Amino acid sequence: MTRNTRILMQCIYWAFVLYLLVPLFLMMLMGFKDSKFIGFPIRSWTLDWYLGVFNDTAVVQALGYSAVIAVVSTAIALFMGTWIAVALTGRSFWGRAIILGLTLLPAVIPGVISAIAFRIAARVVGMEPGMWAIIWSHAIHNVPFVVLVVMARLSTLPKSYGEAARDLGADPIITFFRVTLPYLTPAMIGGGVFCMLLSFDDFVRSFFLGGYEPTLPVLIFAKLRSGMSPEINAISTIVLVLTALLGLWAERSMRGMSKRAAND
Amino acid sequence: MTLSNAPGKADRPGFWGRLSGFGPYAALTEVLFASPRRQFLVLLTIPVIWVFVTHLGPILQMLNVSLLTNYPPSPNKVPSYTLEHYGKFFTEGIFITPFIRTMVFSTVLTLTTLIIMYPVAYFLARHVPRNRQMLFLMLLLIPFWVGEVVRIFAMMILLGNNGALNLVLQFLGLTERPIPFMYTGFSLSAGIIYLTALYMLMPLYSALEKIPANYSEAAADLGAGPWTRFRRITLPLSLEGIASGCTLVFLISTGMYATPVLLGGPSTTLFSEVIAGFFHVAGDQWPVGAAFSCIMLLTALAVSGGFNKIMGHLAGRVKK
Amino acid sequence: MTKLLMNRRRFLHGTALGAAALASPAYLRHGMAQTGGEVNIWTYNNFVPDAFKTQFESETGIKVNIRLVDDQGKQFNLLAAEQPNPTVDILTVAGHRYLQFIDSDLLAPMDTGRLSNWGNINPVFSESDWGTIKDQKWGAPILSGAEVLAYNTEVVSEEEALSWDTLFADKYSQQTAYILQDMMSVLMLARGYDGNMIEYMNDEAEAARIMTEMRDYLIAQKPKVRKYYDGGAEVQQMFVNQDIVLAHAWNGPIATLITDGFPVAMTIPKEGSYGFVYTMNIAKGAPNADNAYLFLNALLSSPEIGANLSRSSGFISTFKDVDQHLTEIERKATSFPEEQLAGLQFFRAEANEMKYRLMDPAVEQIKAA
Numbered sequence: 001m002t003r004n005t006r007i008l009m010q011c012i013y014w015a016f017v018l019y020l021l022v023p024l025f026l027m028m029l030m031g032f033k034d035s036k037f038i039g040f041p042i043r044s045w046t047l048d049w050y051l052g053v054f055n056d057t058a059v060v061q062a063l064g065y066s067a068v069i070a071v072v073s074t075a076i077a078l079f080m081g082t083w084i085a086v087a088l089t090g091r092s093f094w095g096r097a098i099i100l101g102l103t104l105l106p107a108v109i110p111g112v113i114s115a116i117a118f119r120i121a122a123r124v125v126g127m128e129p130g131m132w133a134i135i136w137s138h139a140i141h142n143v144p145f146v147v148l149v150v151m152a153r154l155s156t157l158p159k160s161y162g163e164a165a166r167d168l169g170a171d172p173i174i175t176f177f178r179v180t181l182p183y184l185t186p187a188m189i190g191g192g193v194f195c196m197l198l199s200f201d202d203f204v205r206s207f208f209l210g211g212y213e214p215t216l217p218v219l220i221f222a223k224l225r226s227g228m229s230p231e232i233n234a235i236s237t238i239v240l241v242l243t244a245l246l247g248l249w250a251e252r253s254m255r256g257m258s259k260r261a262a263n264d
Numbered sequence: 265m266t267l268s269n270a271p272g273k274a275d276r277p278g279f280w281g282r283l284s285g286f287g288p289y290a291a292l293t294e295v296l297f298a299s300p301r302r303q304f305l306v307l308l309t310i311p312v313i314w315v316f317v318t319h320l321g322p323i324l325q326m327l328n329v330s331l332l333t334n335y336p337p338s339p340n341k342v343p344s345y346t347l348e349h350y351g352k353f354f355t356e357g358i359f360i361t362p363f364i365r366t367m368v369f370s371t372v373l374t375l376t377t378l379i380i381m382y383p384v385a386y387f388l389a390r391h392v393p394r395n396r397q398m399l400f401l402m403l404l405l406i407p408f409w410v411g412e413v414v415r416i417f418a419m420m421i422l423l424g425n426n427g428a429l430n431l432v433l434q435f436l437g438l439t440e441r442p443i444p445f446m447y448t449g450f451s452l453s454a455g456i457i458y459l460t461a462l463y464m465l466m467p468l469y470s471a472l473e474k475i476p477a478n479y480s481e482a483a484a485d486l487g488a489g490p491w492t493r494f495r496r497i498t499l500p501l502s503l504e505g506i507a508s509g510c511t512l513v514f515l516i517s518t519g520m521y522a523t524p525v526l527l528g529g530p531s532t533t534l535f536s537e538v539i540a541g542f543f544h545v546a547g548d549q550w551p552v553g554a555a556f557s558c559i560m561l562l563t564a565l566a567v568s569g570g571f572n573k574i575m576g577h578l579a580g581r582v583k584k
Numbered sequence: 585m586t587k588l589l590m591n592r593r594r595f596l597h598g599t600a601l602g603a604a605a606l607a608s609p610a611y612l613r614h615g616m617a618q619t620g621g622e623v624n625i626w627t628y629n630n631f632v633p634d635a636f637k638t639q640f641e642s643e644t645g646i647k648v649n650i651r652l653v654d655d656q657g658k659q660f661n662l663l664a665a666e667q668p669n670p671t672v673d674i675l676t677v678a679g680h681r682y683l684q685f686i687d688s689d690l691l692a693p694m695d696t697g698r699l700s701n702w703g704n705i706n707p708v709f710s711e712s713d714w715g716t717i718k719d720q721k722w723g724a725p726i727l728s729g730a731e732v733l734a735y736n737t738e739v740v741s742e743e744e745a746l747s748w749d750t751l752f753a754d755k756y757s758q759q760t761a762y763i764l765q766d767m768m769s770v771l772m773l774a775r776g777y778d779g780n781m782i783e784y785m786n787d788e789a790e791a792a793r794i795m796t797e798m799r800d801y802l803i804a805q806k807p808k809v810r811k812y813y814d815g816g817a818e819v820q821q822m823f824v825n826q827d828i829v830l831a832h833a834w835n836g837p838i839a840t841l842i843t844d845g846f847p848v849a850m851t852i853p854k855e856g857s858y859g860f861v862y863t864m865n866i867a868k869g870a871p872n873a874d875n876a877y878l879f880l881n882a883l884l885s886s887p888e889i890g891a892n893l894s895r896s897s898g899f900i901s902t903f904k905d906v907d908q909h910l911t912e913i914e915r916k917a918t919s920f921p922e923e924q925l926a927g928l929q930f931f932r933a934e935a936n937e938m939k940y941r942l943m944d945p946a947v948e949q950i951k952a953a
Contacts, residue, residue, distance in 0.1 A: 005490065009387040013400075016384050020407045020458065023418035026428055027410065030421065036844040039421050039824035040431060084311040091304070101565060102315045105323055108515050108564050112543045112661070113557050116550075117322035119665045129671070140318045145512065152467050152508040156474060171293045172303055174280050186473070190466040197408050197462075208662055211671075212624065212649040217411055222629040222652035226896060227820050227840055228417045236414045243409040244402075251398045358948045417821060424825025444758065446827050447811045530812050533951040541944070543661060550661075 024240065031234035038228055049234040058219060059235055066200055066216040069131060073138035074195040078188055080139070081146025086180065088147075089154040107144035111204035114141065119208045133209040138199040145198065146191040153187035154180075330554035349555035359538060359556070366535040367563065370517040374510050377457055377464045381509070385468035386498075390477070401469065408462055416455055416526045423451050447529040455527040456520065463512040471505025472498070500579070507575035511568045518564045535560055620645035623875040626653050626663075626675040627864075630896035631726075636889055640882050646875050656681045663690050663867065670867045673876035677723060679714070679860030683933030686717050692868045693720040698877045701884035709861055709902040714930045723863025724880055726890070727836075727899040730859040730920075730928055731770050732850040734819070734838040736829040748774045748853045751830055757808040761822055762832035764812045764947050766858075768798050769931070770832065774855035780932040781939040792942055799946040803953045812951065823848055839898035839917035852920055856927035861902065894918055 030038035034046035053059055084103055088096060106114060118137045119129070127133050157180065165175045203217040210218060216239070220232055283289055296306050329335050330350070332343040353359050384404075392400050407415070422428050423445035430442040445451055475498060483493045521536045528534075539560070542553030625632060629652050637648050653659045656678050663670060667690070677685050685691050696702045702710065702724070709715070709725035735745040739759075744750045748770065751760050769779035777794050778784065784791035810828050813819055816837030822828045823841060838850045864883070866876045883889060890903025891910050900918045907915060920928075 006387075006391055009383045009391065012380075012383045013387045016380070016461075017403055019454075020404065020461075022428075023415060023422050023458075024407055024410060026421055027414065027418040030418075036840065037820060037824050037846070038417065039424070039821065040426055040428065080311075080314055083307075084315070087307045087311045093304075097569075099312065099315055101569070102319045102323075103311075104515070104565065104568075105319050105561070108519060108561050109322065109326065109557065111519070111521070112540060112658075113326050113554060114322050116543075116661060116665050117325040119662070120325055121321050123666075136318075140322075143314075143319075148508045148512055149467060149470070152504045153470055153474075155504055156471075173293060174283070178280060187470055190470055193405060194463070194466065200409065201411050207658060208665070210651075212651045214652050218652060218654075220411060220414070221654040224413065224817050225628055225654050225815075226630065226817075226898075227837065228414075228817050232414060233418075236410045240406065240410050244406050247402045247406060251402060254398060255395055356945070358945060358952055361952045362948075417817075420821055420825060424821075424827050426824070426826040442826070444810075444827070446825070525814065526818065530806060530809055530951070531953075533948075538948065541948075543657060 027233045028237045028240075031230050031237050033230045036227060036229050038230055038233055049230045050238070052231065053234050053238055058214075059216075062214050062216045062219045063239065065131070065213060069134050069138060069206075069215060070196045070199040073135045073142065073199045074192050076135070076139035077142035077146050077195045078192055081143045081191060082150050082184065082188060084143065085147045085150035085154055086176070089151050103147050104144045106141045111202075115204045115208035118205065122209065128211070129209055130211040130213070134206050134215065137205040137209050138195075138202060141202075141205065142195040142198050145194045146188075149191040149194070150184055150187045153184055157183050326554050326557060329550055330558050332551050335550045335554075349552045350559070352552060353556060353559055359535075362533050362535045362538050363560070363563075365533070366518055366560075367567070369534065370514050371567075373453075373456060373460065373517050374513045376453070377460050377513050378506065378510060380457065381461055381464040381468055385465055385472055385505075389469050389472035389475075397473075404465060405462065407458075412459065412522055413526070415458065416523060419451070419455050419458070419527065420446060423454070447527070449529070449532070452524060452528045452532060455523045456517065459520070459523055460513045460517060463516060464509040467505040467509040467512065468502065469505075471502040475501045503575055503579045507572055507579075510575075511572060514568055514571070515564060518560060620647075621872055621875055622647040622649055623872050623879050624649045624651070624671055624673045625879070626651045626659060626672050628653060628676060628897070631676060631893060632883075633889065633892045633896075636883070636892075640879065644875075644878060644882075646878065648879070660685065660688075660690075664688065668869060669871075670869055671871065672867050673870040673872045674864055674879060675867055676726075677863050677865050679729075679862065679931055680933070682714075682723070682861075682863065683717065683936055685865070686722055690868055691722050692866045692870060692873070693718075694722055694724065694866060695877075696721055699724065699881045699884060701881050704884050704887070704904055705902050706904050712930060714932055715861070715863075723865035724884060725861045725863050725902040726883070727862040727893055727897055728859060728902050729862070729899045730835045730852060731766055731857045732833055732835045732838060733853050734823070734831050734833045734848055734850040736823060736826075737847045737849050739829040742849070742851070745830070745849070745851045746854050748832075748855050751832060752805050752808065754808070756830050758810050759827075759829045760809055760831060761811040761813050761819060761828045762809065763814065764802070764950060765943060767802070767832050768795075768943060768946070770857055771798050771801070773858065774853070779858060781935040781942075782932055785935050785938065788938060791938060795942040795946050799950060802950050806950065806953060835900070835918070836898035842917040843898070843913050852924040852928050854927065856929065858931045859928045860931050862899065 029042075031049050032045045032047065033042045034044040034048075035042075084099075088100055088103075109117075115137070118133070118140075122129065122133050122136075127136070161179050161183070165179045201217060202215075203221055206215040206218050207221075214222065216235075220235065223229070223232055296302065331345045331347065333346050333348075334343050353363075388397060388400055388404075410418075420427070424430070425442040425444060425446070427445070429445065430439075433439045433443065479497050479501075483497055488496065519536055520534070521540055524532060524534050525537060535556070539553050539556050542549040542556065623646055625648065627650060632648070632650055637650070640646070641648055651672070653676065659675060659677075660681060663672065663675065663685075666672070670690075677691075705725055709728060715721060715723070715725065733745050733748060733751065740750070740756070744753075750756065751762065772779035772781075772794060775797075781791050781794075784794070811818075811822065813822070816834060819828075819831050819833045820837050820841055822831070824846065833850070835850060838848060841848050842850075864880060866873060866880075870876055884903070887901075887903050887905040888909050890901040890906040893899075893903075894901035894906060894910065895914055898917065910918070
């Protein structure tokens with residue numbers, strides 16, 4: 001790469017970051033507006049919307065509820081998605097295309113339809129609407145995303161790695177945990193982030209499969225009916241800050257881990 | 265990842281060594297992995313059960329609804345089976361336009377996202393020092409923790425006639441009157457790329473990140489120019505990432521709903537809006553909506569299947 | 585609509601507003617020894633005030649579960665998917681959906697005899713003919729809305745806003761927005777037709793001809809419209825962002841903009857317009873029907889609750905005597921001059937099957953044009 005292209009790419013990267021962050025900056029700003037609606041001009045400012053978020057038990061509960069759903073459904077989707085990806089990669093057998101097609105289906109079905117179908121299916125198997133029904137539907141919807149990301153990484157795993165391990169006497173389970181899984185970790189982190197995001201932002205499935213406790217998007221949609229208020233912006237900003245802190249913490253501890261691993 | 269941490273139970277009696285020495289475990293693996301064939305069946309059982317039970321169920325339900333004359337069941341009409349809802353798509357011309365528009369739109373969008381995100385992913389994977397990569401990546405990921413609708417409204421106050429962008433342009437004296445950015449192809453693309461960028465970035469990044477830097481250096485030593493190096497080494501080795509990124513973005517963009525509805529103009533109706541209309545606006549036309557969804561589903565799967573076939577073919581040629 | 589709400593009977597009230605006042609009356613003097621249990625309600629955010637809910641729970645021992653709904657279509661789909669054993673007791677239905685819920689056999693007829701506070705509803709709403717289907721009542725009206733012409737007062741004059749035609753004037757090209765389906769009904773009325781299409785129930789050819797005329801007109805006007813929108817939050821944001829200066833809208837979202845001090849106003853234009861009502865209904869097969877009646881009766885017990893509903897939604901309260909519980913600006917934002925109200929009529933659903941069979945493709949064609 002020449003110097004010029006490198007600088008060009010750097011510019012593209014930062015321009016893209018700017019494009020992503022400017023709307024978020026506006027969102028944060030609007031949380032301070034003393035009005036029921038967001039937009040310019042801001043004639044007077046207030047802290048009430050931000051402070052109000054912490055006093056609003058409904059919001060805090062919904063946030064916790066959504067977080068639990070996101071974490072559990074992601075864990076299930078990662079487990080199933082990785083398993084399916086491992087089973088399907090590098091083999092050709094009759095029916096592989098069918099299984100792959102079926103695996104990808106939940107990602108393509110329009111939200112409303114899959115939500116209604118899940119609702120009816122849940123009744124057939126006797127599952128009560130509520131947290132587990134939401135988790136179940138999110139996990140199913142998110143599996144395809146894990147499969148795609150993990151398969152892309154897995155297809156580049158040099159065959160020699162596994163063979164070497166087996167030569168040393170490792171059985172397939174140990175080979176998987178000691179060789180394949182570490183190699184897949186970046187893809188699984190990526191897939192996991194997808195799942196968390198999809199689950200955390202999902203409205204339709206949560207609405208149809210939920211009970212009387214709202215997830216955060218369901219609560220926000222309900223609030224949106226009386227207008228996009230600074231309150232919603234304040235809630236979103238706080239969620240953003242919390243996840244950013246969590247991300248920074250994870251990044252630091254991961255860097256620490258890799259340092260220690262390097263020192264071993 | 266090097267071979268040095270591949271397992272060796274002889275020289276390292278750690279957890280895994282003790283596990284494989286543990287009697288019942290050894291017996292179990294003996295049974296499970298007796299032959300490659302059995303090993304394969306064991307591996308495949310759980311995915312097959314999961315896929316057929318959880319993924320197929322809702323689809324069959326949708327297929328079933330799409331063939332019924334009326335649904336949800338109502339007391340005065342007994343449902344029977346029919347194919348007329350599928351016929352409706354082909355005979356009434358008005359649905360074809362949004363359908364084709366969606367397919368073209370999704371394809372263009374996928375390519376655009378690829379073109380924008382490739383340099384971003386490349387920069388991230390190849391030019392950012394390794395220990396800083398997570399941080400730079402997070403900068404791109406964090407915005408997505410804000411819900412779609414909230415982000416869209418933020419986009420509105422950025423692009424509106426009285427929005428931040430117009431205010432800045434007017435302040436700088438670059439324009440006298442506000443430029444109408446909203447409800448145009450511009451606002452629509454700006455909103456949708458925001459939504460799909462991440463799904464392109466992640467696979468591209470993970471593909472580019474693992475290409476060894478010395479490949480490119482070796483080629484440079486052999487006198488290959490930057491463009492040749494990119495075309496002959498980087499691009500082929502990132503094909504897998506391109507394929508899965510494009511598949512993700514394509515599938516997602518055919519089903520998008522909220523963003524086009526909120527940011528699009530009067531002439532940009534997409535097929536997902538048509539489908540949603542059968543469920544939301546005219547609540548008693550589920551069968552038509554379900555039939556149309558089946559049509560869209562099959563097409564989207566066929567397109568992405570064909571695309572992956574081509575990519576697989578290309579990747580195969582490269583390996584040779 | 586304030587004038588319509590004037591009536592003969594007056595109750596004694598405290599003058600305090602809002603939540604504090606809600607905590608005053610005992611809703612169920614004779615219901616103290618209730619069996620407890622619960623009541624499940626689907627409704628919009630803020631439709632059941634927190635203070636009222638808390639007091640109802642403590643007085644009756646009945647737990648109130650509220651599920652927030654944001655859209656009638658989803659609510660309909662959810663209830664349909666729950667058949668035949670719904671989890672819900674009370675749901676909030678908008679007027680244009682009323683008949684659809686009844687026709688799909690999702691609601692139970694309402695025994696108004698069990699609601700001693702039924703008389704607290706303004707008879708304009710409780711006794712009107714649209715509410716009686718199959719010789720029965722199906723819901724308790726709580727709020728009323730109207731299709732209005734909203735305008736930015738700094739750009740558009742009130743005289744201009746008194747006609748629907750201004751929405752299509754060249755002067756405001758690219759500065760207008762409307763909801764297509766609603767606009768078609770209103771346009772029919774403005775052109776002297778029956779927007780409910782009941783007159784043409786026996787003459788579908790005529791209905792189709794009118795629909796085609798409306799469709800072609802709106803296609804011709806398409807270059808001048810900025811946005812076909814769906815939701816109240818959208819039209820509010822478009823006004824705030826100054827993307828539009830003139831729009832067809834529901835009065836609720838506009839009233840909220842007015843009370844927030846934004847320079848916007850609304851009229852019921854001289855060609856007339858349609859109104860609709862939100863009702864609280866009891867689901868067919870409701871698991872806690874007795875508690876549901878108890879809850880509804882409590883909800884109807886005081887004008888403060890009516891005022892609170894009106895305040896949070898921007899729509900007009902159907903309760904008698906709410907005015908004194910609203911501030912000056914809230915009263916202004918939820919009322920219209922008498923001569924404009926004279927042009928308002930309710931949506932009727934009798935011909936909806938034919939109407940929407942013709943309208944849905946027409947809307948698709950306008951969007952595709």
